[in-house]
Amino acid sequence: MSVDKPIIVTVDDDPGVSRAVARDLRRRYGQQYRIVRAEEALQGIDALREMRLRGDDVAAILADYRMPQLNGVQFLEQAMDLYPFARRVLLTAYADTDAAIQAINVVDLDHYLLKPWDPPEEKFYPVMDGQLDAWQRADRVEQAELRVVGDRWSAPSYQVRDFLARNHVPYRWMLAEDPEAAQLITAAGGPEVCRLPLVVTAGGDALQAPTQSTLATAVGLSTTPATDFYDLIVIGGGPAGLGAAVYGASEGLNTVLVEAHASGGQAGQSSRIENYLGFPDGVSGQQLADRARRQALKFGAELLTARKVTALEPHGQARVVSFKEGEQIAAHAVILATGVSYRRLDAPGLDDFVGRGVYYGAALTEAPSCQDSEVYIVGAANSAGQAAVYLSGFASTVHVLVRGDGLEKSMSAYLIEQIAEKPNIRVHYRSQVTGAEGDGHLERLRVEEDGKEYLADAQWLFVFIGAEPYTSWLDETVERDGKGFVLTGPDLVVGGRRPKQWPLRREPYFLETNVPGVFAAGDVRSDSIKRVASAVGEGAMAVALVHRYLEKQ
Template sequence: MGHPAILTVDDDPAVSRAIARDLRRRYGDQYRIVRASSASEALDALKELKLRGGRVAVILADYRMPQTNGIEFLEQAMDLFPNARRALLTAYADTDAAIQAINVVDVDHYLLKPWDPPEEKLYPVIDALLDAWQATGDREMEDIRVVGHRWSEPSYEIRDFLARNLVPYRWLGADESEGRRLLEAAGVGPESIPLVVTSDGRTFAQPSTTEVAEAVGLSTAPGRDFYDLIIVGGGPAGLGAAVYGASEGLKTLLVERRAVGGQAGQSSRIENYLGFPDGISGAQLTDRARRQAGKFSAEVLTTRDVTGLRQDGSARTLSFADGGEISAHSIVLATGVAYRPLVADGIAELTGSGVYYGSASTEGPSCAGTDVYIVGGANSAGQAALFFSRYARTVTLLVRGDSLEASMSYYLIQQLNKIDNIRVRTRCEVIGAQGDGHLQAITICDSKEGQSTTVECGYLFVFIGAEPRTDWLGTAVARDEKGFVYTGPDLLSNGTRPKGWDRERDPFYLECSVPGIFAAGDVRANSVKRVASAVGEGAMAVTLVHRYLEAQ
């Protein structure tokens, strides 16, 4: 099919020639550089590439162009080559507008003009975009097909699992003609949904996530029996520990029960993470971190549920739900937190059928023309409101407190205030949910007005509370009354070391009540609940692991 293309479009001839020249100098031997002087000319070029079976790796578009600006052009280009990486070329004066637009359209980066010298300001950005494109390739969405019902909780679980693990798939309703044909070809009926069909024709009726993971090539079994370091949990803290541990030569294994990225991986856009001034989606950040860990040979297991932890002499051993075990010199607990269940009539019965926990991005297109309600007032809820406002008729944030200021970042509040179809209702709680087979209405108690009302609602997304996933630890390590893990100074009571501590030193800062076991990120008592601090703690934990191992 020839070399994949890098397409650039700019209506300024001098700029257009300059960027094409710089791109050819660096990438001309591996990529075809296509230059266009207008959005319409660029779209014609993309259509011709599509018809000829060509591939497009990166699209660079000038932000300020007549008739069609760069954002509008990139939206249309996505329809032709959805997997191409996208960047804006913008002048300094347009930076704020470009960033605001990037928050609405999933653009990967923006480049300020001029980009001289290109070795510092252009090539590193293009290299990162090409790396990301090469990691996903230009596979069509039909690789994996999932047949199910829109309001089926098991169907939603499979779709969400694939999406969060960045596995391309095509969704087919069981009542659609193609969906019915696949069910018939597999020899099963609609009662056997969800049905997963792989690209090589294998079929899985009502599969577990482990079966799906193995079918799509995700790793579910460790490559060795013993490691230097095992990390439990694949959120920002776990990924940070995996990258630093593996890069420093430790035999490193990361174990994740569902999907790498944790709650941060579900975020539609993280804008206050250092080094990403135009923001980055949780999925993109997770993808980069996972590839970075793999670059240093860290192993990553998915769909493995850890159920126990014990000491075996100098080893630390984890038990899995399937009866298996794995041991290491040291353990980092990075299991994060889970959203607290919303206790209200009808919620449990409709979970997965209109009621969802976290930002279920797979439901975005299905929300078109509906009224979406979001429960919660923290950053995750605000980011979800911005995301779903692209699709829904209205998005309403239901906040228990008096305002958003106490729980949400200022920049998010400002963005919410600028979007017409987003409303914020304070001192409100959901006390009931109704629907026949799927969510159709919710009952809201408004303490300001002292009354309850029932409103139509197609989708309800819940972002409340933060419960640590630590029940499986039992009494293995000390925890507080809420289940968060005590570490370092918090373990010292009046200068006394924790019961059973067998070292002549105090616990290291992130070390638990058992030597060689560390905690990082949201699961740790008194931690700062931010992505940047979680990544930092993951890296710090590895430094302390080295100190622990050196003293063994």
Template sequence: MSQPVPGKPALLTVDDDPSVSRAVARDLRRRYGERYRIVRAESGDAALEALRELKLRGGAVALILADYRMPGMSGIEFLEQAMDLYPMARRVLLTAYADTGAAIDAINLVDLDHYLLKPWDPPEEKLYPVVDSLLEAWAASDRRPVDETRVVGHRWSPRSSAVREFLARNQLAYTWYMSDESEGRRLLAAADIDDRSLPVVICADGTVLVEPTDTELAQHLGLRTDPSGDFYDLVVVGGGPAGLGAALYGASEGLRTVLVERTAAGGQAGQSSRIENYLGFPDGVSGSQLADRARRQATRFGAELITTRDVIALECNGSARSVRFADDTRIHAHTVILATGVAYRSLAAEGLDELTGRGVYYGSAVTEAARCADQDVYIVGGANSAGQAALYLARGAKSVTIVVRAPSLTASMSHYLIAQIDQTPGVHVRTCSEVVGVAGSDHLESIRLRNNATGEVETVDAGFLFLFIGAAPRTDWLDGLVARDDHGFILSGPDLVEDEKAHATWPLDRAPHHLETSVPGVYAAGDVRSQSAKRVASAVGEGAMAVMLVHRYLGQL
């Protein structure tokens, strides 16, 4: 094994085949040897030893390339342990064609950045472009050591679950301790806090947060919650695919851009376990991975991203457009893009409110997936998000049942997902059915299902219930200023013109731009827009298109 020496950032490659190991190291050294130290190992244990030595000496690791098939420790097992030592290093799996399925699984398991097929010749075409891109992303990222944040809470506490979900969605590392276990009790005693004040978050610097709000978590754990200025070229409201697309293209086109998000980048798409119909990712990509890459890309171009800020009003002040926050502060801009997406509708079922966060969750609670192992899981909803969650949870759950009111999934779910559900053991679909009640002591234990065709009500055992019902736009705060349709979705462009009442409020002689709302200079993109496609790709495209129209608007001022 080549010995790690601190100084230059390291590129580490591990392969149990000496000839392959030497070939990878040779190709990496040929292109990157002047700027990076190439570290070669021929087993997972040896590679971990090299990483630990680098860690002790304060060395940096930019990229780790591991072979999938290694005796004693597979490439995936090695990368899992390597993440603990160098979580910001980019991770690549080297695999044969027959093992591509394992590589796809590793995308979610170890947040894999890329996988390469053997052979990678010529490296100028198959190796170097991939490594160039990953090293560029690594160089632009925040590479400070990940400090340990500890969370102590009750297993079935809604707020404990919400805190963990917030940290996970914002890519903030933490360790979870249950309050009724020994280590959890020890941490509470050390902080002099009893278990009636949960959850408790203990930051790396020793700060103790008792029942913290999302804003408190963000402020103490390094997320930006305040804009750096008060006037921008473009304010983007909402951090889903449309908002991230708008922020990326706005900043890359030279606009001073700020994105405001209330929870975490990615929106509902960021919670998807696997998106398979997004252009450029033939093997699928997790929502969190896509959101994280988009966030890093937008900030690399100079966009500001601020979180945990609730926008409560949009105001027109002459040619300026102002966004007002819940604390009555404002930021101003020439233009605004509304990309607030949609929220899941509440389900009116007996007992459901009391058990929300205690086995009942709206959307795909990523932190709860591991706890679904060997459980009977029910999912309400027939759209793609429900199908993606069902397939993901089916990996460990005892059974997964999708409950839909419709007679089939074909009207609301993509064909490829329906085909996968049909072929996945343990996933069942109950059509013409709905949840009418839930029950349990301190957490969900059973569900009452009604067959709408027969009227029969059945009680079934269930450990978890995930709800993906309908899409309600978050647009009440625009009331009286921006025209919306009967369901609250924002009217724009041609739809604005066709609506006589809305078009009557249009103040300019020119026709509104394609995505422009009833307020000139304010655009809508993504799911919040009336008649939108409700797909990730179209949302990203609309975000990019809105920026083009922003430029057109600014040129007319």
């Protein structure tokens, strides 16, 4: 690594503006940083590549939005690959504010500045001071590459890749027949012995067909609780759980969030959420989940991944949570935010191809593999619509199979409009999958449309039908409705009845279950509004009710 001063790079195709930006930067930061300017986008990319080869450290990159070769957003996208830790600032005129807002989501933009900014002491330097301070404080150690070797149509290989992707762990995927993959398999004992998928860590450890828990530990995810007693245990890492963790930790509660798979839940698999407040150009579920996860960690919440909860029991004033491995933790209060999962499609042959052409949910890791293929989607709600729009950017044709006569009752209007504008999306009404065929992976689907059945060549089926709550582990402890959703507050006292085993004189709080101190938030709750914003709001509300509960103890 070079011992030279870190670099601030500025790119603007207007020579006068370029010199003025560099002048302002040198005046304030010239003692601590080297200022490098470029007047063409491609020249700037070449300069960054040379810096990378020399081992120079780049602290910030400022790019003008209106440039002829690459606009500022496209430039910053390419710059991210070379310097992922550099702070990214877009320089824009007032008329391009919408583009700057879009860039916040596309390249995770750190800030945008309106030109001109005279005087810089008021409008430029305070922003740059904050960005450079954030760069100095950030952990900029790059992780070595994680490699995953497996078979193309292997369900366990898909599960490993999906787990890593949803937990934001970068990896390189290799098919077993690739030369480099063959070398890794040989080093692990040879094809006769080595069990796939094979995961080779940055340190060279080879994990053969690892469990999620083993994989989580190997890539540095937290799986072991720091203590055995907390103020608040949040079960489930979807929007409701993450919202509860952020508000619980930020308000001083010793909080732990337990997630069986990956933060984000079902919403974390959404390719783009466009009706969430504060993101006018949309945000991917992964981006939203990652930001919420980092926010929870910033406030001191503890996040446990790949830990499956199997029981919840009240012991006096404590609420005890048991894990699959037999370990237990306890807390004063618990928030259930386990969300829902997509129901299985009941058609002959489908279960044989789960993870091998049939996927429940968006399965975004598979999207690039759908290039120029025909893709089938079953579902009529927003999640199906989001997936159709996203996959249309890869597939030759996206077929959306809908049982009803239209989408208006179940899908947001903005998604219906987007689907109508995509020439390679075809919506089939009064349609359903009646069977699946293939040799080792999905190859054909039987589809019934308007009462007529036909056989369609298909290697990709994504299913988004209904929702099933993950609550069977609660047994008789927590009351649920006939579909398994958790009953809370007013739903527990319908007709003046008392909740089962309710020991207190007061009635349950709005999100409280029949067990005092145990609350439910988000999609797992009976009659909840199935939207990301409402789930986050319920997570925050549940924490407020936890405080009220603790004050009364």
